[in-house]
Amino acid sequence: MITAGSWLMFLTLFPVAVHADDASFVPETVSVKTRISPGPNVVVNQMGMASSTLYIYSARDLTLKGSVSGGGWGLSTLSRDGNTAYMASSFFSRITYGTGEDVLQIFDVPTNTVKKEIRLPFKITQYTPDAAQLRLSADEKFIYVQNATPATSVTVVDLVNDKVLQEIPQPGCYGIYPALQGHGFSTICTDGSFMTFTLGADGSTFTSRRSEKIFDVDSDPIYLASARAGGDLLFISYNANIYRLSDQSGVIRTVSVTSLTRGIPGNWGTSGYGVLGYNAADNVLFVPMYPNHHEGTHHRGGKQIWAYDLTRRTLLSRSPVDDISTIAVSSGEKPVLYGLNMEKNLIGEYAVDKNHGFSLSKTAEHTDFGFATMIMGDL
Template sequence: MKMKTLALVTSLVACSAVNAQWDSVVGGTSIIEGYDRYWVSVRSGGTVYLVDADTGEVEGTLYTSNFSPAIAPDLKNGKIYSYGAFYTRTEYGDRTDVVLEFDASTTEPIGEVEIPARSAGIGHPGMMGIINDKFIGVWNITPATTVSLVDTETDAFVAEVALPSCSGIYPLAQGWVSMCGDGTAQYIELNMAGQETRRVTSESFFDVFEDPVFDYAVPATDGWMYMSFEGLLRKVTFDGAAVNVTEPFDINPESNGTPDINGVFREDDDDWRIVGRQPFTFHDDEAILVTIMHEGGGQEVFEDPGTEIWGFNMKTGNRGYRIELEDGATASSVMMTPDEDPLLIVSTSIGMQVRDPRSGRLLRTVEMLEGGSIQSLYEGM
């Protein structure tokens, strides 16, 4: 009996030690009192870590699936949504796709809605969005491209919207914007029943064979920012009647032999390309653009990780800094937290880095969170 008791005590002590180590990664299980603008999510496999980037602490986790590239925070209603595909034999067998619903304060799953088994289980945060503060949109590819809609008020699948040769779900006005293979941006509007009411297409502004546009976009105050493989940045907006696209800003222009306003001569950096799963981030109010850069190769390296971070002052159009990542690290994703006084979040091969976006200065590194896609948890993004 003593030996059994000793074995039980030893087992409990070992489990406590393991759990203490695990909690240092996954965070505690206490109630989350609230999220602020510095909270972000980092996806790693089937786990989403909720991180306070201001402190570097992991505050909680969501358990999704290995085919869940995005979340959709709905914090004003106390929820976080995701989606995923599940197989009866883990990696194969009969497939079921669902939109997942989590309690934002406990991170516990509280519901799910089955959707057609066509969701894109790869990609980035642009594969999912909350539309009209009511519908969860999930991008599908089979290879036909569509969007599945789930009503968050009734927890029911309501419609599947055709989206031929277009990708991404970027909420705007009463619908969303997608980027299309014919070189256009398309706005799809919904009514409050989840039915499509109109579709507006921009003029063609890029050639998919010459200079494709990433299907990943980042928010601006009045629209969404898109970047091309060759480094041309444009804003897409909707004025109620037309989809408008701004003239491009070139992150890597050729030198014209004249100095900038600081007296610095620009050097041609023709061998550097913008890359990554989330290759750039933009902050409208602070007028900051940050990109991940890779040396060498052609357009085929667009999803490769990069070794440098470039920061631009969008008021002057000048590159303000150029940083080589330390210790041979590479970066795959970058984002800025919203609102005033933002933080720059960089997902690297050695952990999640938190930097000052104005200077690029490294503030802290959250280890064991390397290489995952990142999103803001704050309302307004």
């Protein structure tokens, strides 16, 4: 047994030396970075039933810079300069059910803070997030929100005065493809046509025009994914046919339809979600592709990414990749491609070798997010 006396004797025989030099001790200061590091960003939209998050990465090396969060089934888009992020999402009183409200949140990207909120009609679409569901007008004064109850419509929001202007019915149509000038957008319809809506100057009125049949919904359906090339809209079908369309006249018309796979064995087809990446400087289109393509494989991650020269209508390269479902490509003279693997919750950065047919090689990756189908960026 250790008594008080024996304990005191122990301390006497074996003194404990304490040399605290107050003058040399510098306590650690914990602070919060008020702004993320400068430079271009890549943003991954992680969708959740209760909460959705935009993860902001450096476009140079995929270093995580920060994040902002909203409600369930978050739809998102970025301003042209990349400094403002928008998320339309649903908030429920019991997290995943109960009384709900839909809210448009407007975030300041450099500081990762909420700038403002605008309450929306409680009817935004709850579908796998896609860039075509939340889009800004050409002058970024309006934002268009895809609804589905399941009846489809688009809510028009005035971002200058922070108010909802109107709801535009789009029966049998889905997706939002804004005009390059003025206020308006086109949408894909279930009969293979497009409907184009032209808004009045104050956004409170509209007129509409339906196109002729553009594609066959049974034999050659197209993805929601799109790109702009020289003012035209680019879409691609499950069978890898590139539809180049013009909306300059206020109604969609076909410019050209080009097969990406003609003469190539292996029954390749387009595969994934965000399946178009366009580099404007070289007029090159990138597409994730899947072999032995058949009905039902369109959602699988691509096994190759093909680079296609739209000027010469020539296939430039076929780069092997690991189940890439969504891509985004920078627009400048030195393109970089970003690819999303949905199975592994992984975003990869790929260098583009212009001297070898715009072929790809992975240079970085990041994996700390959940289910995601969208990549955005000021690229």
